[in-house]
Amino acid sequence: MATTDKASTRDRLLDAAGELFYREGVSIGVEALCRTAGVSKRSMYQLFTSKDEVLAASLARQLPAYEAQLAPDTQDAAPPRERILRVFERLEKASAEPAYQGCPYLAALVELKDPEHPASAVARGAKEWMKGFFRARAEEGGARDPELLARQLMLVFDGASARSGARVETLDGLAVATVTALLDAGGVKHGVK
C-alpha cells in the first residue's frame, strides 16, 4: 500500500509538472507545482531532491509517448523517405492543436540556458533520438550524406516547432514542402526500402 501511494504521488507530481512546465515555462515555482499536483512539498522532497529533478523526470517520462507520436512505426514497411516525411506530417498535425506550444524538449533547452541542468540532458537525448531516426532513414534511402541531411532535417523540425508553437507561423504543408526539397537535394530515393 505504501508503495502504491508513493507511485501515485510520483505520477501526480510528474503529470502536473509536465503540463505546467509546458504551458507556463520552466520557471514555474515549487509551490504552484505542488498545489496543482495536490501533493505536499514534504512529499515532493521525499521523492526528488529538487524541482530541477522533477522537471528532468517529467521530460524523461514523456519521451516514449513523444517518440511514439512522431515515429510510431519502428518496424514500418514504408520506404525511408516516406517515414521521414511522416514525422513532419505528424508535427504539422500536432502544431494545429490549440494547446500546442512547440516541442517541449526544444523549449526546455531554450529556457534553461544551462547545458548542465539535468533536464537539459534529457532534452538533448530526445533531440539525439530524432536525429538518429532521420540519419538511419537517410542511409536506408541512399542519401549522399546521411549525417548532413539528418542535421538539416533537425533545423527544419526545431524551426517549425518553435515558430508554430509561438504562433508566428502556421505550418499547413510548409515543413513537408521544405523537407521534400531537402530530401530531393540530398539524393534520397523514392520508394526504396
Added chain:
Amino acid sequence: MATTDKASTRDRLLDAAGELFYREGVSIGVEALCRTAGVSKRSMYQLFTSKDEVLAASLARQLPAYEAQLAPDTQDAAPPRERILRVFERLEKASAEPAYQGCPYLAALVELKDPEHPASAVARGAKEWMKGFFRARAEEGGARDPELLARQLMLVFDGASARSGARVETLDGLAVATVTALLDAGGVKHGVK
C-alpha cells in the same frame, strides 16, 4: 540635467535588461534587474509601469543593431541570392561566440508563451522584418514562390539559432548548405540583381 539623468537611468536599465534576459531568461526578477543596473526600484517604476514593459523596451532597443548585424547592406549591390546567404553566414559566425544563446527574439517568444505580452509583439516584429527581407530578396532573385521560400528560410534561421544557441548543434556551414539547397529548389538565380 534631470532629463540627462533620466535618459541615463533608462539606458542603464535597458542595457542590464537586455543582457540579463538574454543570459538568464525572461523570468529574471525585478530585484536582480535593478541591482544589476544600479537603479532603484522606485526609479524603474517612474520610467516603466512593469517588468514586462522593460523587457519589451529592451528588445525594441536592440532591434536596429540586430538588423544591422545580420543584414547591414540595405543598399547593397550584391545579387539577392548572395544577400540571403550572407545573413546565414553572419548567423553562423555569431553562433560561434561563447556567449551566443540563440536569437533573442525567438527566445522571448518561446519563453513568454503569451502572444499578448508586450515583448512578444516586439519579437514578432523582428521576425516579420527578417521574413520581409528574405521575401524581397527572393522576389528580386526570381524565386517561383517568394513567400513560400521566405517562410522556409525562417524555419532554417530559427531552427539554426535555437539549436546552436542550446549547444546541440555547431553550424559551421550547415545553415548555409541548407539554405543553398532551398534557394536552388526555389528557383533563385545566381548573379541576378
